[in-house]
Amino acid sequence: MHTCHSIFCITPPHMLQEIVRNGSATQRDIALRTLITSEQFRGQRRAMKTMAAFMSAAAETGNKRRAVYDAKLGSELPGTLVRSEGDHASSDPAINEAYDGSGITYDLFFDIFGRNSIDNKGLKLDSTVHFQKGYDNAFWDGKQMVYGDGDEDLPAAERLFNRFTISLDIIGHELTHGVTQYEANLAYWDQAGALNESLSDVFGSLVKQYQRKQTASQADWIIGEGLFTSNVKGVGIRSMKAPGTAYDDPILGKDPQPGHMKDYVRTVEDNGGVHINSGIPNRAFYITAIELGGNAWEKAGRIWYKTLTEKLQERSTFQQGCDLTYEAAGELFGANSLEQQAVKKGWAEVGISVAGDAPSGCLSTVLSVFGISLRAEK
Amino acid sequence: MKILFERTGGIMGSKSVLNIKLEDLPSNEADTLRKLLSDADFFSLSEDLAVHPSPDAFHYTITVATDTIQHTIHTSDTTAAQELRPLLQELSQRARTLRRP
Ligand SMILES: [Zn+2]
Numbered sequence: 056m057h058t059c060h061s062i063f064c065i066t067p068p069h070m071l072q073e074i075v076r077n078g079s080a081t082q083r084d085i086a087l088r089t090l091i092t093s094e095q096f097r098g099q100r101r102a103m104k105t106m107a108a109f110m111s112a113a114a115e116t117g118n119k120r121r122a123v124y125d126a127k128l129g130s131e132l133p134g135t136l137v138r139s140e141g142d143h144a145s146s147d148p149a150i151n152e153a154y155d156g157s158g159i160t161y162d163l164f165f166d167i168f169g170r171n172s173i174d175n176k177g178l179k180l181d182s183t184v185h186f187q188k189g190y191d192n193a194f195w196d197g198k199q200m201v202y203g204d205g206d207e208d209l210p211a212a213e214r215l216f217n218r219f220t221i222s223l224d225i226i227g228h229e230l231t232h233g234v235t236q237y238e239a240n241l242a243y244w245d246q247a248g249a250l251n252e253s254l255s256d257v258f259g260s261l262v263k264q265y266q267r268k269q270t271a272s273q274a275d276w277i278i279g280e281g282l283f284t285s286n287v288k289g290v291g292i293r294s295m296k297a298p299g300t301a302y303d304d305p306i307l308g309k310d311p312q313p314g315h316m317k318d319y320v321r322t323v324e325d326n327g328g329v330h331i332n333s334g335i336p337n338r339a340f341y342i343t344a345i346e347l348g349g350n351a352w353e354k355a356g357r358i359w360y361k362t363l364t365e366k367l368q369e370r371s372t373f374q375q376g377c378d379l380t381y382e383a384a385g386e387l388f389g390a391n392s393l394e395q396q397a398v399k400k401g402w403a404e405v406g407i408s409v410a411g412d413a414p415s416g417c418l419s420t421v422l423s424v425f426g427i428s429l430r431a432e433k
Numbered sequence: 434m435k436i437l438f439e440r441t442g443g444i445m446g447s448k449s450v451l452n453i454k455l456e457d458l459p460s461n462e463a464d465t466l467r468k469l470l471s472d473a474d475f476f477s478l479s480e481d482l483a484v485h486p487s488p489d490a491f492h493y494t495i496t497v498a499t500d501t502i503q504h505t506i507h508t509s510d511t512t513a514a515q516e517l518r519p520l521l522q523e524l525s526q527r528a529r530t531l532r533r534p
Contacts, residue, residue, distance in 0.1 A: 130518040187518075189526045192443040194489035196511045208526070225444070232488040243486040251488065279444075292445050307447070326486050330446025 118177040153182035156226030173233035193219040195232035227262030228255040239367035248329035253336035271344040271351040298334025316406030343401030377402040437496040438524040444489040451528040469520040487511040
């Protein structure tokens with residue numbers, strides 16, 4: 056067995072990361088070696104990559120670099136640079152929202168998950184605002200975030216959409232697509248695509264909750280609050296708490312999201328309904344977070360983050376999303392921990408059961424042989 | 434000349450459809466569309482320009498039919514050529530006006 060420095064042996068990785076970042080030189084050294092050893096011990100696929108990231112995060116604390124560009128209602132990307140890191144605020148709210156929103160998203164990923172930007176290597180966060188005329192959308196193009204102004208070109212009485220930077224969770228959603236691209240790299244169709252979409256909603260919502268310092272029960276779990284004008288009967292584009300209820304409008308129609316596998320929508324449009332069936336994993340996350348109470352980013356968020364960065368793969372299915380979040384919860388908090396039970400309940404309520412119900416995680420299994428429970432980590 | 438335009442995807446995953454006959458439009462509007470089609474060199478565009486779906490980007494399918502020729506293309510916000518974008522924007526804006534009840 057490897058050498059064990061008492062406390063560090065039963066300290067969870069996220070705390071070790073904190074020590075790597077903030078501890079004394081000796082503490083850092085021990086924590087780093089413990090991380091390396093335990094990662095190797097678990098034989099996780101991204102162990103060395105993760106270690107490199109911890110070390111670079113330790114070396115580049117606060118390496119946040121943002122740039123906002125203005126497409127001036129055209130479609131050339133990225134457009135004209137209008138605000139760089141450290142520049143004064145603009146008189147244009149869209150520019151400031153893109154700047155501040157990507158900053159808060161960076162902070163959530165860095166402060167809570169120890170991640171240094173989209174690629175975990177400090178990638179510059181590029182956003183373009185004022186994309187095209189009357190563009191009712193925001194997207195991630197593989198390199199940057201892009202935001203339209205909604206229905207800015209229509210008379211006020213006909214406008215349905217405000218500018219897309221108005222919702223912080225939309226910004227978090229787009230930036231998370233970048234994180235997913237660098238990690239699980241989930242395909243963008245069918246269930247893998249819906250998981251991809253759901254992860255963007257999960258971390259988008261967490262960004263908003265983190266900024267507002269809201270607990271899971273205080274949060275509204277709405278995606279895109281403020282995006283609709285008062286002409287629309289709706290509170291946002293999606294509800295993670297109650298998929299299918301975000302809007303019901305004579306022009307936009309009704310929110311089509313299911314919140315349970317029995318209502319899974321089979322379609323070829325929208326890459327196989329990636330924005331529709333994401334309601335199912337969204338609700339599984341919501342239920343898990345509510346079960347656990349407190350701030351959703353602290354436990355549920357950490358479980359989903361570990362799953363995104365270490366477990367999910369390009370073609371993962373909902374069933375694998377369930378099994379792997381369950382496995383991640385076991386590794387982080389212990390087999391049969393309250394956290395792992397909450398994950399199981401979250402998925403069960405949307406109609407997906409953990410496969411086999413086996414005790415999870417190689418590390419916890421081996422440690423249990425030595426009488427050490429990961430429950431002591433908390 | 435007829436244009437059938439379909440836009441799907443986007444962050445809401447919604448769909449809008451526009452079906453227009455140029456002969457039914459005021460002549461200046463029909464001229465604008467003819468010019469946009471010609472600027473995009475529409476009939477020589479390859480059919481499938483949307484190779485890899487990008488998160489939240491719109492996907493567009495446009496079919497243009499005259500008495501003698503019909504051509505369909507698929508493209509997206511991330512793959513469309515610059516010359517095609519003014520046409521995509523014009524058709525998207527027109528499709529949007531249909532959403533009034
Ligand atoms: Zn998305």
